[in-house]
Amino acid sequence: MGDLIKRRHALKKAVLWIIGLFIVFSAAGFFVIPPIARSVLLKQASAALHRDVSIKAVRVNPYTLSVTVEGLTVKERAGAETFLSFDELYVNAEIMSLFRRALIIRELRLSKPYVRVVRNEDESYNFTDMFRGPAAKTGGSSSKPGLVTFSVNNITVLNGSVDFIDNQKGIRHTVRDMRLSIPFISNRATYTNIFVKPEFSAVINGDPYSIKGQTKPFAESHETYLDLDVRDIDIPDYLKYIPVKVNFKLPSGKIDLKARVTFAQSRDRMTSLSVAGNLSVRELAVNDAANKPVLRLKSLDIGIASLEPYLKSIKLSEVTVRSPEIAAVREENGSFNILGLIPEAPGEPQKKSPAPEGKTKEGAQTVFFSMDRLKVEDGKITFKDLMPSEPVNVSIQKMGMTLDKFSTERDSKGTIDLSLIVGRRSTFSAKGAIGINPLSGELAFDAKAIPIAPFQHYFNDRIKIYITGGETSTAGNVVLTLDEAGAPKIQFTGNLLVSNFSSIDQETANDFLKWKALSLGSVKAGYNPVALSVNDVSISDFYSRIIIYKDRTANLQKIFSGEAAAKDGPATEKEKEQKEARGQKEAQLPDKPAPAIGPPDIAIGNITLQGGTIDFTDMHVQPTFQANLSELGGRISRFALGKDQDAEVEVRGKINEFIPLNIAGRINTAKDNLRIDLTGNVREFEMAAMTPYSGKYIGYEIERGKLSLDLKYSIKGKKLDSQNVIFFDQLTLGDRVESPDAVKAPVKLAIALLKDRSGQIKLDIPVSGNIDDPQFRIGPIIWQVIKNLIVKAATAPFALLGSLFGGGGEQLSYIEFDYGSAKLTGAAMKKIEVVTKALSDRPALTLDIEGHVSPEEDREGLKRYLFTKKVNTQKLNDMARKGQETPPVDEIKVEQAEYEKYLKRAYKAEKFAKPRNIIGFAKDLPVPEMEKLMITHIEVTNDDLRQLAARRAQEARNAIIQSGKVESSRIFILDPKTLAPEKRKDVKDSRADFKLR
Numbered sequence: 001m002g003d004l005i006k007r008r009h010a011l012k013k014a015v016l017w018i019i020g021l022f023i024v025f026s027a028a029g030f031f032v033i034p035p036i037a038r039s040v041l042l043k044q045a046s047a048a049l050h051r052d053v054s055i056k057a058v059r060v061n062p063y064t065l066s067v068t069v070e071g072l073t074v075k076e077r078a079g080a081e082t083f084l085s086f087d088e089l090y091v092n093a094e095i096m097s098l099f100r101r102a103l104i105i106r107e108l109r110l111s112k113p114y115v116r117v118v119r120n121e122d123e124s125y126n127f128t129d130m131f132r133g134p135a136a137k138t139g140g141s142s143s144k145p146g147l148v149t150f151s152v153n154n155i156t157v158l159n160g161s162v163d164f165i166d167n168q169k170g171i172r173h174t175v176r177d178m179r180l181s182i183p184f185i186s187n188r189a190t191y192t193n194i195f196v197k198p199e200f201s202a203v204i205n206g207d208p209y210s211i212k213g214q215t216k217p218f219a220e221s222h223e224t225y226l227d228l229d230v231r232d233i234d235i236p237d238y239l240k241y242i243p244v245k246v247n248f249k250l251p252s253g254k255i256d257l258k259a260r261v262t263f264a265q266s267r268d269r270m271t272s273l274s275v276a277g278n279l280s281v282r283e284l285a286v287n288d289a290a291n292k293p294v295l296r297l298k299s300l301d302i303g304i305a306s307l308e309p310y311l312k313s314i315k316l317s318e319v320t321v322r323s324p325e326i327a328a329v330r331e332e333n334g335s336f337n338i339l340g341l342i343p344e345a346p347g348e349p350q351k352k353s354p355a356p357e358g359k360t361k362e363g364a365q366t367v368f369f370s371m372d373r374l375k376v377e378d379g380k381i382t383f384k385d386l387m388p389s390e391p392v393n394v395s396i397q398k399m400g401m402t403l404d405k406f407s408t409e410r411d412s413k414g415t416i417d418l419s420l421i422v423g424r425r426s427t428f429s430a431k432g433a434i435g436i437n438p439l440s441g442e443l444a445f446d447a448k449a450i451p452i453a454p455f456q457h458y459f460n461d462r463i464k465i466y467i468t469g470g471e472t473s474t475a476g477n478v479v480l481t482l483d484e485a486g487a488p489k490i491q492f493t494g495n496l497l498v499s500n501f502s503s504i505d506q507e508t509a510n511d512f513l514k515w516k517a518l519s520l521g522s523v524k525a526g527y528n529p530v531a532l533s534v535n536d537v538s539i540s541d542f543y544s545r546i547i548i549y550k551d552r553t554a555n556l557q558k559i560f561s562g563e564a565a566a567k568d569g570p571a572t573e574k575e576k577e578q579k580e581a582r583g584q585k586e587a588q589l590p591d592k593p594a595p596a597i598g599p600p601d602i603a604i605g606n607i608t609l610q611g612g613t614i615d616f617t618d619m620h621v622q623p624t625f626q627a628n629l630s631e632l633g634g635r636i637s638r639f640a641l642g643k644d645q646d647a648e649v650e651v652r653g654k655i656n657e658f659i660p661l662n663i664a665g666r667i668n669t670a671k672d673n674l675r676i677d678l679t680g681n682v683r684e685f686e687m688a689a690m691t692p693y694s695g696k697y698i699g700y701e702i703e704r705g706k707l708s709l710d711l712k713y714s715i716k717g718k719k720l721d722s723q724n725v726i727f728f729d730q731l732t733l734g735d736r737v738e739s740p741d742a743v744k745a746p747v748k749l750a751i752a753l754l755k756d757r758s759g760q761i762k763l764d765i766p767v768s769g770n771i772d773d774p775q776f777r778i779g780p781i782i783w784q785v786i787k788n789l790i791v792k793a794a795t796a797p798f799a800l801l802g803s804l805f806g807g808g809g810e811q812l813s814y815i816e817f818d819y820g821s822a823k824l825t826g827a828a829m830k831k832i833e834v835v836t837k838a839l840s841d842r843p844a845l846t847l848d849i850e851g852h853v854s855p856e857e858d859r860e861g862l863k864r865y866l867f868t869k870k871v872n873t874q875k876l877n878d879m880a881r882k883g884q885e886t887p888p889v890d891e892i893k894v895e896q897a898e899y900e901k902y903l904k905r906a907y908k909a910e911k912f913a914k915p916r917n918i919i920g921f922a923k924d925l926p927v928p929e930m931e932k933l934m935i936t937h938i939e940v941t942n943d944d945l946r947q948l949a950a951r952r953a954q955e956a957r958n959a960i961i962q963s964g965k966v967e968s969s970r971i972f973i974l975d976p977k978t979l980a981p982e983k984r985k986d987v988k989d990s991r992a993d994f995k996l997r
Contacts, residue, residue, distance in 0.1 A: 034058040041069075049130060051077050066092040066107075076116070076126060083126065087112035107154040112161070113178075119166045155182040160202070169240045178202035207232040207254075226261040228277070233257075235284070244343040249291055253284040259304065275307040288337050298323035305372070316371040325380045332386045370407035371414075376400060379420070388457040397421045408437045416443070426450045426471070439488070441480040448473045452501070464559045465512050470501035476523070483528060490527040496520040505555055508547070512559065515542035522605075531601040538608040542632075548618040602641035609634050609651065621692035629653050629661065636667075644670040649678065659685050676715040683708050687731060694733070699742030701734035721768045726786075728754075728761040749996060752844035753797055797996045812838075814984075815956060816991045819854065820861020822951035823890070824959055832959045835994060840965035846997045847960070850974040851953035852981035853945045854989035861990070862948060863938045867931065870909075874902040900927055912937040945979050952992045 038058040045053040056071020067090075074084040088111040094104035118126035160178030182198040200211040210229035235253035239246065259277025279302040286295035303317035329337040379399030385392040399420040406414035413435040420428050428450070432443035452470040460466065476494010483489050502514035522535030547555040612632030618625040634651035651663040665678035687694075687705040694702045710725040733748055754761040765785045797813075812835055815828035824832070839845055872892035879886050894902055907914075907930040914922045914933070925933070953973045961968045980989050 033060050037067075045074070049074060051075050051083060064092060065094070066090065077129065081116060082114065083116055085112075085114045086110055103149070103151070105152040108152055108156070109154070110157045110160070112159045113157060114161045115163070117162065117164045119164070119168055121168050123168060153183065156180065166240075171237065171240070173205055173237065176203045205234060205237055207234065224261075224263040226263075228257055228259045228261065230255070230257040235281075242343075246341075246343050247289050248294065248341040249287040249289070251285040251287060253286075254282045256280040256282070271310055273309055275304060277304050278302065279304060286341070288340065292329075292337075293325075293327050294337055294341065295327070296323075296325035297321070303372075312367045314367065314369045316369075318373045319371060319375070321374075321376045321379070323378045323380075324376065326382070328381065328383045330383075330385045330387050334387055366408070368408055370405075370409065371403070372405065374401070374403040374406065376402075385457075389461040390457040392454060392457050394454055395423060403434075406434075406436075410437050411435070412437070413440065422450055423454070432477075438482050439480065440482070441478070443478050444476070445478065446475040452498070460506065462561075464506040464561070465503040466506055468502045468504055469514075470503075471499050473497045473499070487528055492523065492525040494523055496523055505545075505547075505559065507558065508555070510547070511543065511545055512555070513542075513544050516540050516611075518542075529601065533601075533603045535605040536608070537604055537606070538610065539612070541611040542609075543613045543615075545615045545617070547616075548620050550620050552620050600641065603643070604639040605637070607636040607639065612653070618692065621696045623692050625689070625692040627689065628656055630657055634663075639667070639669075641669050642671045644668065644673070646675075655682065655685060656689070659683065673717060674715055676713065678711075678713045680711040680713075681709060684729070685709075687728070691734075695737035696739050696741050697743065698733075698747045699737050699739050700747060701737055703732040703734035705729060705731035715771065718771050719768070720771050722766065724763075724765040724767060726761075726763040726765065728763075730759040731755065731761060749797060749845075752842055753996065755842060755844055757841050757843055812994070814987065814991045814993050816988045817952055818861065819857040819990050820859075820863070820865040820948070822948060822955050824955055828956075829959065832956060833963075836960050836963045836965055839960070839970065843970075846970045846972065847966075848972050848974050848995040848997060849953040849956050849992055850976050850981075850995070851949035851951070851956075851992045852976055852989060853949045853952075853979050855942075855945060855980055857988075858945055858948060858990050859940050862940045862944060863935050866938050866940070867935050870906040870934065871899070871902050874905040874909075878902075903927060903930055907934060910934060910937065942979065946976075949976055949979060949992075956992045956994075 034057070037060070038055050041058065042053055042055055052075040054071070054073045054075075055069060057069075059068040059070070060066070061068075069089040070087065072084070072086050072089070073082055075081070076083045088109070090107065090109040090111075091105060092107040094106050116126070120126070157178065157180035160175070160180070162173075162175035162178070164173040164175075166172070179201045180198070181200075198212070200209070202209050208231050210227075212227040212229075233255040235255060236250045239250050257277065257279050259275055259279070262272070262274045262276075264272050281297065281300040284295065284297040284300070285293070288294050299320070299322045301318075301320040301322075303319065305315040305317040307314055326338075331337065377400060379396070379401070381396040381399065383392075383394045383396075385394075397420070399418075401416065401418045403417075404415045405412070413433040416430065416432060416434055418428075418430045422428055426447070426449045428445070428447045430443045430445040432441065434441040434443070449471040450473070452472060453467045456465075456467040474494060474496045476492060479491045481489045496519070498515075498518040500516060501518065503512050504510060505512045518537075518539045520534050520537055522533075524533040525531065545555070549555070610633045612629075614629040614632065616625075616627045616629070630653065632651070632653035634649075634653075636650075637648045638645060639647040645668065647667045647669075649663065649665050649667055651661075653661045655661055659682060661680070661682050663678060663680040665676070667678075668675040685707040687702045687707050690707075691701045694700055706729040708727040708729070710723075710727070712723040714721045731751060733751065751761070754763070756762075763786070767785075812831050815824070815831050817823070817828070818825065835847070839847060869889055871894055872889050875892050875894050875898070876886055876889055904924075907925075908922070910933075912933070915925065917923050950973070957968075957971045957973055960966050960971055974995075981991065981993060983989070
């Protein structure tokens with residue numbers, strides 16, 4: 001009984017202790033710990049944060065092992081703004097934590113948290129000062145405590161908010177309705193292989209964000225799945241936080257992202273990270289640094305099948321680009337505005353040292369890329385090139401493209417279908433297969449009515465014309481491959497048409513070159529090796545203009561000079577910068593060896609010309625000369641450059657609408673054996689139109705006349721032989737023209753010498769030479785031959801006659817006489833016959849005859865002649881007394897037997913004083929003494945010599961007229977200014993000189 005009472009008393013006592021402890025525990029938990037905890041928290045937090053901290057209440061529930069902190073507010077260090085706050089923090093621990101020696105939290109809930117982050121202009125933050133305190137002291141032991149085992153469950157953050165104020169950028173970011181939910185996170189072995197499924201959502205700057213995931217943060221694999229759902233992200237709000245300096249501006253742009261990120265790591269396998277999902281960019285606008293538009297994009301949708309950074313693999317399912325607008329500009333210094341958008345990496349770029357010769361990198365893994373489909377809808381591109389002399393503007397509209405199965409896999413090829421409009425109405429389309437590993441392509445394309453004029457500024461500073469019209473159309477196939485050395489090989493097959501082309505000379509604004517249609521049919525062109533094969537080339541209704549200016553330069557020389565037009569004054573600073581920039585750009589290009597490309601293989605089946613017109617204007621003569629070649633047509637067949645193949649040539653046309661021109665022959669351009677055989681002819685060209693040239697070069701107008709040409713040119717190897725037959729019909733010169741360039745020679749005389757009885761002149765001028773000789777030019781040679789003929793007519797006209805009619809050349813210009821005689825000798829008659837023939841065949845010529853004497857020899861000769869005449873007169877008297885027929889005294893022949901008889905009669909008839917005998921009668925003298933006395937007493941005066949000279953001229957004139965071939969009106973006797981003529985070597989002064997006019 002006593003024991004029972006003791007047990008009851010002990011039990012009562014124990015119950016009372018338990019009740020007491022419970023009351024104390026409850027009182028301490030509910031009433032003692034909260035204010036103490038609140039006080040400690042306020043003191044410690046204020047001291048640690050250096051800010052005013054307030055806590056509305058701390059509540060502890062000792063029965064549920066939960067703690068609630070209500071109304072925490074942390075003020076800014078300087079100011080009344082709130083730095084950090086929350087409405088409630090609730091933590092509920094498990095009682096099992098005491099028995100399992102692990103921190104087990106049943107629930108962790110944070111309600112309405114708020115953080116205000118301020119970035120100052122000096123790049124510091126409003127919380128920077130909190131990390132400037134003394135470093136935490138390190139214990140003496142270097143051993144690290146083991147990781148505390150924990151398990152935190154039901155973690156939630158409700159209705160959180162963040163304000164981020166960036167004073168440096170001048171913007172403000174807000175996070176509202178932030179919610180975070182994590183079912184549990186634990187490093188207990190029981191839970192490490194169970195997925196944690198966190199969720200996060202918020203409205204950031206007005207855009208909703210959602211992230212869901214699964215993770216095993218403490219498992220060996222760290223296996224994690226993260227689902228991202230982000231909508232309406234304003235790209236411009238975050239552009240300023242890119243850690244590099246950007247060279248562009250983003251006025252607008254939004255991103256939507258819905259993707260799953262998968263991560264796994266293990267000891268046995270490579271770490272894997274993959275992303276799959278969809279990325280959308282909407283209403284994107286990109287401007288350059290000067291705020292000029294570069295890119296506008298309605299939407300870009302990217303389907304990510306798999307993105308695996310560790311495997312360097314990118315696989316896209318479908319990419320759709322809607323309404324892209326690109327404004328590309330090449331600046332005057334050669335830089336592109338699009339490339340200028342790429343940020344520059346900080347510091348100097350490191351140059352990669354070249355790999356040792358013969359070695360390649362092993363184990364290097366290239367990025368694998370594949371895309372099931374790329375689709376571009378309603379694209380637009382504008383391109384402005386400021387680098388040429390004048391800006392080039394090109395616009396592309398309504399661009400649509402589909403690219404399927406594009407991949408970097410070896411030998412894989414995707415298919416492309418492209419269509420677009422160039423300018424307002426020109427179309428371009430291409431379809432085929434392309435590959436990138438290796439680079440290859442096989443495309444069928446069709447371009448229609450592509451305008452040429454927009455592209456002319458790429459070459460019209462070198463080819464100085466303005467293109468005023470013209471369109472190019474082409475259709476065919478292009479094949480791109482790489483050779484064994486990796487150099488590109490390109491092959492093109494198809495047709496090309498350039499229609500309605502027109503251009504003008506930049507300097508004069510005159511029409512230069514135009515045609516209705518230039519067609520190249522069945523074209524096969526290639527690069528590496530260079531080759532061109534065209535089955536048919538035809539050009540119709542074409543026109544060209546050739547002008548020779550006053551300075552003797554041709555418009556073709558100026559147009560195709562190959563040099564940029566010189567500007568007045570020295571180069572500007574801007575031009576110098578452009579030149580320097582181009583030089584630096586060229587210097588940065590890698591020194592890649594050019595592919596070995598042999599001589600071009602060019603073959604053209606047929607070239608057809610139809611309806612051509614060429615206008616020729618020569619301003620360097622006055623008046624200006626103009627000619628026209630019209631109805632130009634013909635063909636060149638089977639032309640092959642550098643091959644041993646004959647090409648037939650036939651070209652025809654009309655000069656000044658009526659005069660026919662014909663060229664025909666063969667051309668063979670064999671590499672080592674050039675062969676050309678061409679003939680050409682022009683018939684009855686009216687020479688009156690050539691007056692500007694005749695006035696300048698020969699000093700006369702052309703009154704009338706016709707010109708015909710027969711030309712034959714033959715080239716074998718490098719040797720040229722040509723026959724140039726020039727035929728003038730009824731060439732008649734007009735008035736004299738004063739010209740410093742005119743040949744100083746009697747041109748009319750030359751023409752009269754060359755013109756036959758029918759009024760025609762035929763010149764056959766052969767020319768030969770080596771075509772490699774830079775001094776060899778056919779035109780100047782022919783003109784020099786003609787000029788030599790004119791000069792020869794002045795300096796040696798009879799030599800010219802002699803070459804035309806035979807008979808001694810310049811010796812025809814005189815006839816010699818016996819001393820004292822005017823009788824024509826046999827040699828003189830032969831010359832007169834040749835001169836007579838020439839005068840008969842050259843009716844425009846007149847002949848002047850001028851008689852001369854040798855004062856000494858002819859004086860003696862004349863005495864001998866008069867002496868003989870006196871002897872002959874005695875015989876003449878005898879014949880008269882006998883009644884015989886009496887010939888002229890000069891024709892009387894005194895025989896030797898009768899000579900002394902008639903000499904004595906003549907001596908006796910003389911009136912001079914004769915030697916007499918002693919009885920006063922005249923002595924009988926020997927023949928020699930009688931001759932000497934008679935000759936001595938014959939007096940010959942200068943007047944007698946002048947008459948002798950006149951008789952000589954008259955005898956020559958009579959001989960020519962008596963032939964009946966030359967009218968007397970064309971023969972003139974001139975009174976000599978001196979009896980003795982001009983001395984000539986080996987020619988007697990006793991002569992008559994001929995002069996042609």
